[in-house]
Amino acid sequence: MILAKLALLLMPAAMQDAAVLSERAQSLAMEKRFDEAEVLWQQAIAVSPDFFPALFNLGFLNYSNGKYDRAATWLARAARASPDDFNTRYLLGTTLIKLDKRDEAIAEWRRALQLQPGNLRLMQVTIAEYERGRYFQDAADLSRRALELKSDDANLYFFAIKAHQDAGDYASALEIAGRAVRAFPGSARANFEYGFHLEKVGRVEEALAALKKAMAADPKYEEPFFFYGDLLVRRGENEEAIPYLRTAIQNRTDYVPARVTLSRALMNLKKWPEAIAELETAARMDPRHPQPHLLLSQIYFRLGDEARAKTEKEISLRLRRENPAVLEAVQGRPFPEGH
Numbered sequence: 001m002i003l004a005k006l007a008l009l010l011m012p013a014a015m016q017d018a019a020v021l022s023e024r025a026q027s028l029a030m031e032k033r034f035d036e037a038e039v040l041w042q043q044a045i046a047v048s049p050d051f052f053p054a055l056f057n058l059g060f061l062n063y064s065n066g067k068y069d070r071a072a073t074w075l076a077r078a079a080r081a082s083p084d085d086f087n088t089r090y091l092l093g094t095t096l097i098k099l100d101k102r103d104e105a106i107a108e109w110r111r112a113l114q115l116q117p118g119n120l121r122l123m124q125v126t127i128a129e130y131e132r133g134r135y136f137q138d139a140a141d142l143s144r145r146a147l148e149l150k151s152d153d154a155n156l157y158f159f160a161i162k163a164h165q166d167a168g169d170y171a172s173a174l175e176i177a178g179r180a181v182r183a184f185p186g187s188a189r190a191n192f193e194y195g196f197h198l199e200k201v202g203r204v205e206e207a208l209a210a211l212k213k214a215m216a217a218d219p220k221y222e223e224p225f226f227f228y229g230d231l232l233v234r235r236g237e238n239e240e241a242i243p244y245l246r247t248a249i250q251n252r253t254d255y256v257p258a259r260v261t262l263s264r265a266l267m268n269l270k271k272w273p274e275a276i277a278e279l280e281t282a283a284r285m286d287p288r289h290p291q292p293h294l295l296l297s298q299i300y301f302r303l304g305d306e307a308r309a310k311t312e313k314e315i316s317l318r319l320r321r322e323n324p325a326v327l328e329a330v331q332g333r334p335f336p337e338g339h
Contacts, residue, residue: 245262296312
């Protein structure tokens with residue numbers, strides 16, 4: 001208390017007045033008298049425009065009340081008043097996300113990470129926003145940094161695998177997946193990721209073995225069953241694939257890719273009614289997806305129903321024009337250096 005009073009006495013007069021007002025505002029806020037607190041913090045800023053505690057608290061108060069535009073204004077001023085304050089940078093970035101200003105938010109979080117380079121929580125949210133913004137290489141670089149800081153967290157491996165996969169760096173994704181399996185040999189997700197990326201580099205038999213381990217580790221995890229079945233279909237082992245694909249669908253009824261692959265297996269076996277049923281279900285579950293309609297057109301053509309085949313093909317072409325992202329890989333881009 002004595003040191004605090006001494007610090008107050010050493011302040012310039014304007015800052016002393018601002019500090020007194022801000023302390024009163026803080027007391028009111030603790031009593032949940034927020035409107036009165038806001039008035040006093042604004043008075044403190046009127047006395048001393050760069051008084052950081054009042055600027056930050058006004059930003060935090062407005063953020064807490066969902067007034068994100070006002071919060072961003074106060075927090076930006078707080079960041080200018082105290083550029084090296086981590087909490088300000090973090091909260092300003094979070095506020096900008098609420099305002100759908102992703103690039104500005106990431107820029108603030110990058111500055112925050114310069115202040116706290118080992119903050120794993122902030123690394124993870126920044127990686128997620130890099131991914132949403134299609135800054136895949138930036139996400140990959142940061143995810144590897146996070147993994148090197150804490151190599152006993154399975155989720156950090158999965159963040160890094162996904163980021164490198166999206167960046168098109170399948171060799172690094174496979175290397176990290178291999179490390180994940182060695183660190184967590186009983187993890188269904190780690191074995192699935194390892195199997196998935198082994199297949200990407202053509203090591204199919206090893207991929208099948210890893211996917212089997214994933215299925216055994218968690219029989220309710222749908223992805224290993226789907227990818228195992230998909231691999232079998234691509235190898236022409238349609239009858240053998242069907243139980244795995246049906247299990248994937250049983251585990252997740254809205255799993256449209258699994259239904260599409262199951263329909264392919266059924267088509268290859270000339271089980272037309274079953275294939276049609278799966279494709280119609282897939283089309284109902286994802287009305288924007290062109291693939292079920294394309295396969296339906298192929299079935300009806302083989303069955304001699306040219307009118308129905310033409311209708312389904314037209315639907316497929318229209319959906320592909322309207323929803324190109326459904327079938328096309330999203331391209332990455334670097335984070336703009338100007339931020």
